[in-house]
Amino acid sequence: MTVNLRVMSSFLARTARDLLRTVWGPDPSAAPVRRPVRRRWFTPLLRPAGLLAWIGLTAVTQRYYQDNRHLNALVAAGLAVLVMAPLLFVRAKPVWAWRLTTVGLVLGTYHRVDAEAWPWVVTNVLVALVALFYVAMRAPFGVTLWSTVISCLILWWAVPTANGASATLLVVAVAILGEQIQVRRRAQAELHVQEERSELAEARRALLEERARIARELHDVVAHSMSLLAVRAETAPYRLPDLPESARAEFVEVAASARQTLVELRRMLGALRTSPGEPERAPQPALTDLPELIGTARNAGLRIDAQLTLDGEVTPATGLAAYRIVQEALSNAARHAAGARVHVTVQVRGGHLELVIRNEPGPEPATVAGSGHGLLGMRERAVVLGGTLRAEPTADGGFEVVATLPVEETQ
Structure with missing residues (x-):
């Protein structure tokens, strides 16, 4: 019994807090999920076009109050502005827009005519539905629930019983639609964050x-x-x-x-060591193993033009790094430019071992997306030895890797 009373007390307190947040206080709506917007030629025209549409709808609402309810121009203009004002800030402050809309719904019944099927002008109803929809998309569930209940209470108070049921279904449907959109956007945002974390962790691991x-x-x-x-x-x-x-x-x-x-x-x-297992027992490749590597790549289908000058003396570490860089560059060319010709130049000049691996544009666009880990590994090898590496697309649409490695050990 004590537990049930505690649960009930907590539920009532939370409900009261949600009601207070709904009718007064700062707008508790969450910021919308920002997505990259593709700007088109007409994007700068949307804001002035929307303002002109708002002025036109306000004028139509004023004319309705003057012609159908016989209000003077000043009162009709004030009531029309009150009804349409929430549209000006409904995206930024949806809960405040809904609060002003409820006032507009109550005052919108002023001097109503019995011949009217509905106590409100059409624009008044549309603005109220838009405000409730934005509240459901942005605000917490408790605020959305109370906003829907209060909107239904105003509806039942002003609308005849015959039309109240269908109108209530419309209000509830709008609220449910907005709430489901909020849930979907929140799930997409969380998924996006998880994907970014996974990609970052994968990059770090690689x-x-x-x-x-x-x-x-x-x-x-x-x-x-x-x-x-x-x-x-x-x-x-x-x-x-x-x-x-x-x-x-x-x-x-x-x-x-x-x-x-x-x-x-x-x-x-x-x-x-990052993974268990037996250590590698095969000898590490050297600079003199490049002809065999290029021959293997040719047998696999790569079209390679090689100019190898291997008569210079290099340290074993430099030879190993050069072999791995050429190996990775050829693998990238096979993946991203299948069928393209690859030019490989290796020579010792000025106390440095220079590597240039350039592939021409492939006959078809690459269909395999690269992770960039291979380029990171090549650059890491060059930096460890005190060298440099540059990898970038060429002007003709191909790709080029240029590495400079020291022939002797750097201090």
């Missing part, structure tokens, strides 16, 4: 995975070099028997430092 992959590959390159250094330092005393004792001790310390560095690198690899 970026982290690509960074982890780059770190693992660089680790493998560095680990290979460090392993060779450790082996050479450990075997130096045996390969060079005439070394002095101090040099032997130095080689032992170098080998120990190299082994310790390898341990730290493996620990870093374990922290960066």
